[in-house]
Amino acid sequence: MTDAAAKVLHDYHLDVPPRQEVFPVKGAGHCDWGMQNRMARLFNPKSGNTVMLAFDHGYIMGPTAGLERIDVTIPPLIPYVDVLMGTKGAIRACLPPTMQKAKCIRVTYDATVLYDEMSNGGGIACDIENAIRMNADCMAVQTFIGAPGESRSLELLARTADAGARYGIPTLGVVAVGKQMERTEKFFLLATRVLAENGANIVKSYYCEGFEKVAAACPVPIVIAGGKKLPEPEALEMAWRAIQSGAHGVDMGRNIFQSDCPQGMAAAIGKIVHESYTPKQALEVYEEIRNKG
Numbered sequence: 001m002t003d004a005a006a007k008v009l010h011d012y013h014l015d016v017p018p019r020q021e022v023f024p025v026k027g028a029g030h031c032d033w034g035m036q037n038r039m040a041r042l043f044n045p046k047s048g049n050t051v052m053l054a055f056d057h058g059y060i061m062g063p064t065a066g067l068e069r070i071d072v073t074i075p076p077l078i079p080y081v082d083v084l085m086g087t088k089g090a091i092r093a094c095l096p097p098t099m100q101k102a103k104c105i106r107v108t109y110d111a112t113v114l115y116d117e118m119s120n121g122g123g124i125a126c127d128i129e130n131a132i133r134m135n136a137d138c139m140a141v142q143t144f145i146g147a148p149g150e151s152r153s154l155e156l157l158a159r160t161a162d163a164g165a166r167y168g169i170p171t172l173g174v175v176a177v178g179k180q181m182e183r184t185e186k187f188f189l190l191a192t193r194v195l196a197e198n199g200a201n202i203v204k205s206y207y208c209e210g211f212e213k214v215a216a217a218c219p220v221p222i223v224i225a226g227g228k229k230l231p232e233p234e235a236l237e238m239a240w241r242a243i244q245s246g247a248h249g250v251d252m253g254r255n256i257f258q259s260d261c262p263q264g265m266a267a268a269i270g271k272i273v274h275e276s277y278t279p280k281q282a283l284e285v286y287e288e289i290r291n292k293g
């Protein structure tokens, strides 16, 4: 039966202008649809920010406190975060393939903590085919700016970003802070910019004094690592300061899974990142969940 016979009228919406959206992730306006679609799984399109949960520590540190059993510790946190960041081995073995959240796979390896100096540059632990097979939304590469592994790690970053661009998978460049690297505004200005210019679609770095300049000078979103475990109010304060200064989220590990209430911390961080809660309001969220036991 034809449309005319069925009396169905065509409507070309001639009065409606064509859809033209400004893509909400910094520096990703030029990317193609697949890359933007993955970016929109990483970054909440409303807030433009993300809560990534990092549990990749075992790749150099072995069974870190709080991650002795990833299959026990991490799955209960999935509802509270946007992205799960781990190695291919941990994600495959410990997370349910039915989960709907985005995954960021750490695709490089480095020397373990048994060596005095880990910053030699490492190699590829998960190639692009494996990342695609695992349905990765993002690939993370550790880089060592100002250390012996600088050249090697920048090569791995650039190669990963090229492969990611080919298949529409964003690359997260991770700024490592090893023995020789300072934690100054000057260092982070240099390191974050170098990673972005060598192809990282997202940069993971650390909060520092003058962070607003670091964020402004980086053409792609910066997410901050948490670093060693702090008392909960201090960790929330740091996350809040970072967001206020231009970070687009966190990629936090120990300050969540080593907390006495990991779910409360993950929820509280989410409120800061997505809903502009103050550290005090976020602490109340953490305490409420902790007190419920």
Ligand code: 5RP
Pocket (backbone or CB within 6 Å): 054, 055, 056, 057, 142, 174, 175, 176, 204, 225, 226, 227, 228, 251, 252, 253, 254, 255
């Ligand atoms: C180290 C990493 C780790 O994933 C990250 O730093 C761990 O998070 P946290 O410091 O918050 O425990 O990228 O290079």
